[in-house]
Amino acid sequence: MAFVAALGLVSAGTPAFATDTTFVARQYHANGAVLVVAVQGDITWLNRSVTLNNVQIWVRQGYCGNVVFRGQSSSNPNIDTEFLPGPTYKDKWCGIFDSSWHTIGNITLDGSQIVGGIRTVLVAAREVDTDGDLVQQGGDYDGVR
Numbered sequence: 055m056a057f058v059a060a061l062g063l064v065s066a067g068t069p070a071f072a073t074d075t076t077f078v079a080r081q082y083h084a085n086g087a088v089l090v091v092a093v094q095g096d097i098t099w100l101n102r103s104v105t106l107n108n109v110q111i112w113v114r115q116g117y118c119g120n121v122v123f124r125g126q127s128s129s130n131p132n133i134d135t136e137f138l139p140g141p142t143y144k145d146k147w148c149g150i151f152d153s154s155w156h157t158i159g160n161i162t163l164d165g166s167q168i169v170g171g172i173r174t175v176l177v178a179a180r181e182v183d184t185d186g187d188l189v190q191q192g193g194d195y196d197g198v199r
Contacts, residue, residue, distance in 0.1 A: 077106070079195040081119065081179040091119030091179040093195075095158075102171020103134075109158040111138075111147060111179075118148040118182050122191075125163035125172035133172055134163040144186030 081091040095109035104125060113119045120143065123136040137143045138158055147156050165172035177195040182188055 077175075077177055077195040079121070079177040079179040081181050081190065081192055083117070083181060083190070088114065090114045090117040090181050091121075093121045093177055093179045097175070100171075102165040102168065104163050104165070104172050104175050106161045106163070106175070106177075109161055110155050111158060112155045113147045113149040113153065115149040115151065115153045118146040118184055118186075120146045120180050120182055120186070121158075122176070122178040122180065123161055123163060124176040124178075125165050126174045126176060127165070127168055127170055128173060129170075130168060133165045133168050136161055136163065142186075143180075143188070144182075146182050146184075146186050148184065 076096050077094065079093045080089055082088060083090045090113070092112040093109065094112075096107040098105045098107060106123060111119065111121055121138050122143065123138070124132060125134040127133060137145065138161075139145045139147055139156070163172055163175065175195075178191050180188060180191045
Protein backbone atom coordinates (compact mmCIF):
# COMPACT_ATOMS: atom_id res chain seq x y z
CA MET A 55 0.00 0.00 0.00
CA ALA A 56 1.22 3.46 -0.80
CA PHE A 57 0.43 6.23 1.65
CA VAL A 58 0.27 9.96 1.01
CA ALA A 59 0.01 12.35 3.95
CA ALA A 60 -0.15 16.11 4.46
CA LEU A 61 -0.20 18.26 7.57
CA GLY A 62 -2.56 21.13 8.39
CA LEU A 63 -4.03 23.24 11.17
CA VAL A 64 -7.47 23.07 12.79
CA SER A 65 -9.64 26.10 13.48
CA ALA A 66 -12.87 26.20 15.45
CA GLY A 67 -16.10 26.21 13.45
CA THR A 68 -14.62 26.86 10.01
CA PRO A 69 -12.90 24.68 7.47
CA ALA A 70 -9.49 23.61 8.72
CA PHE A 71 -6.42 24.29 6.64
CA ALA A 72 -4.69 21.22 5.28
CA THR A 73 -2.20 20.74 2.50
CA ASP A 74 -4.31 18.17 0.65
CA THR A 75 -7.36 19.52 -1.13
CA THR A 76 -7.73 16.58 -3.54
CA PHE A 77 -7.30 12.81 -3.33
CA VAL A 78 -6.78 9.88 -5.69
CA ALA A 79 -6.76 6.18 -4.78
CA ARG A 80 -5.96 3.51 -7.40
CA GLN A 81 -6.13 -0.27 -7.45
CA TYR A 82 -4.02 -2.18 -9.97
CA HIS A 83 -4.32 -5.81 -11.09
CA ALA A 84 -1.65 -8.20 -12.42
CA ASN A 85 1.21 -6.93 -10.25
CA GLY A 86 0.54 -3.31 -11.10
CA ALA A 87 0.21 -3.76 -14.85
CA VAL A 88 -3.50 -2.93 -15.21
CA LEU A 89 -5.41 -0.11 -13.51
CA VAL A 90 -8.84 -1.53 -12.59
CA VAL A 91 -10.34 0.96 -10.08
CA ALA A 92 -9.64 4.65 -9.44
CA VAL A 93 -11.37 7.00 -7.00
CA GLN A 94 -10.89 10.77 -6.96
CA GLY A 95 -12.36 13.90 -5.43
CA ASP A 96 -11.81 17.01 -3.34
CA ILE A 97 -11.38 17.31 0.45
CA THR A 98 -12.81 19.91 2.82
CA TRP A 99 -11.50 19.53 6.37
CA LEU A 100 -14.03 20.82 8.90
CA ASN A 101 -13.62 21.37 12.64
CA ARG A 102 -14.09 17.68 13.60
CA SER A 103 -15.48 16.20 10.40
CA VAL A 104 -14.43 16.00 6.76
CA THR A 105 -16.38 16.29 3.52
CA LEU A 106 -15.25 14.57 0.34
CA ASN A 107 -16.66 16.50 -2.63
CA ASN A 108 -17.19 15.67 -6.30
CA VAL A 109 -16.23 12.03 -5.66
CA GLN A 110 -16.04 9.75 -8.70
CA ILE A 111 -15.04 6.12 -9.20
CA TRP A 112 -13.71 4.65 -12.46
CA VAL A 113 -13.94 0.92 -13.19
CA ARG A 114 -12.18 -0.84 -16.09
CA GLN A 115 -14.23 -2.89 -18.53
CA GLY A 116 -14.46 -6.50 -17.35
CA TYR A 117 -13.77 -5.65 -13.69
CA CYS A 118 -15.80 -4.62 -10.63
CA GLY A 119 -14.89 -2.31 -7.79
CA ASN A 120 -16.06 -0.38 -4.78
CA VAL A 121 -14.60 2.07 -2.32
CA VAL A 122 -14.32 2.44 1.44
CA PHE A 123 -14.08 5.88 3.07
CA ARG A 124 -13.03 5.89 6.73
CA GLY A 125 -12.54 8.79 9.14
CA GLN A 126 -9.97 8.07 11.87
CA SER A 127 -8.17 9.62 14.82
CA SER A 128 -5.07 8.48 16.69
CA SER A 129 -7.27 6.88 19.37
CA ASN A 130 -10.11 5.62 17.15
CA PRO A 131 -9.40 3.85 13.84
CA ASN A 132 -13.08 3.87 12.81
CA ILE A 133 -14.95 7.07 13.70
CA ASP A 134 -17.16 6.94 10.60
CA THR A 135 -17.11 4.59 7.60
CA GLU A 136 -18.92 4.65 4.26
CA PHE A 137 -18.96 1.71 1.84
CA LEU A 138 -19.99 2.75 -1.66
CA PRO A 139 -21.92 2.19 -3.84
CA GLY A 140 -24.07 0.62 -1.13
CA PRO A 141 -24.36 0.12 2.58
CA THR A 142 -22.13 -3.00 2.62
CA TYR A 143 -18.71 -3.91 1.27
CA LYS A 144 -20.38 -6.38 -1.17
CA ASP A 145 -22.06 -3.67 -3.30
CA LYS A 146 -20.13 -2.73 -6.43
CA TRP A 147 -19.86 -0.98 -9.77
CA CYS A 148 -18.82 -3.07 -12.77
CA GLY A 149 -17.42 -2.08 -16.15
CA ILE A 150 -19.72 -4.42 -18.08
CA PHE A 151 -19.55 -3.01 -21.61
CA ASP A 152 -16.83 -0.40 -21.25
CA SER A 153 -14.59 1.34 -18.75
CA SER A 154 -16.60 4.06 -17.09
CA TRP A 155 -16.74 6.81 -14.47
CA HIS A 156 -19.53 6.78 -11.88
CA THR A 157 -20.42 9.91 -9.92
CA ILE A 158 -20.71 9.38 -6.17
CA GLY A 159 -21.10 13.05 -5.24
CA ASN A 160 -20.39 14.40 -1.74
CA ILE A 161 -19.70 12.33 1.38
CA THR A 162 -19.41 13.69 4.91
CA LEU A 163 -17.59 11.65 7.52
CA ASP A 164 -18.86 12.80 10.92
CA GLY A 165 -16.36 13.12 13.74
CA SER A 166 -18.37 15.62 15.81
CA GLN A 167 -18.88 13.11 18.65
CA ILE A 168 -15.14 12.54 19.18
CA VAL A 169 -12.84 14.94 21.03
CA GLY A 170 -10.40 16.20 18.42
CA GLY A 171 -12.55 14.75 15.62
CA ILE A 172 -11.35 13.07 12.48
CA ARG A 173 -7.61 13.55 11.99
CA THR A 174 -7.02 11.18 9.05
CA VAL A 175 -9.07 9.94 6.11
CA LEU A 176 -8.54 6.57 4.44
CA VAL A 177 -9.89 6.10 0.91
CA ALA A 178 -9.47 2.50 -0.25
CA ALA A 179 -10.05 1.57 -3.89
CA ARG A 180 -11.07 -2.10 -3.96
CA GLU A 181 -11.24 -4.64 -6.77
CA VAL A 182 -14.10 -7.08 -6.13
CA ASP A 183 -15.49 -10.02 -8.07
CA THR A 184 -19.02 -10.17 -9.49
CA ASP A 185 -20.31 -11.45 -6.12
CA GLY A 186 -18.77 -8.45 -4.35
CA ASP A 187 -16.03 -10.47 -2.67
CA LEU A 188 -12.68 -8.71 -2.29
CA VAL A 189 -10.07 -9.63 -4.89
CA GLN A 190 -7.52 -7.07 -3.70
CA GLN A 191 -7.29 -3.67 -2.06
CA GLY A 192 -4.50 -1.20 -2.30
CA GLY A 193 -3.42 2.12 -3.64
CA ASP A 194 -5.02 3.72 -0.60
CA TYR A 195 -5.05 7.45 -0.05
CA ASP A 196 -4.30 8.20 3.60
CA GLY A 197 -4.63 11.93 4.22
CA VAL A 198 -3.64 13.52 7.51
CA ARG A 199 -5.06 16.84 8.73
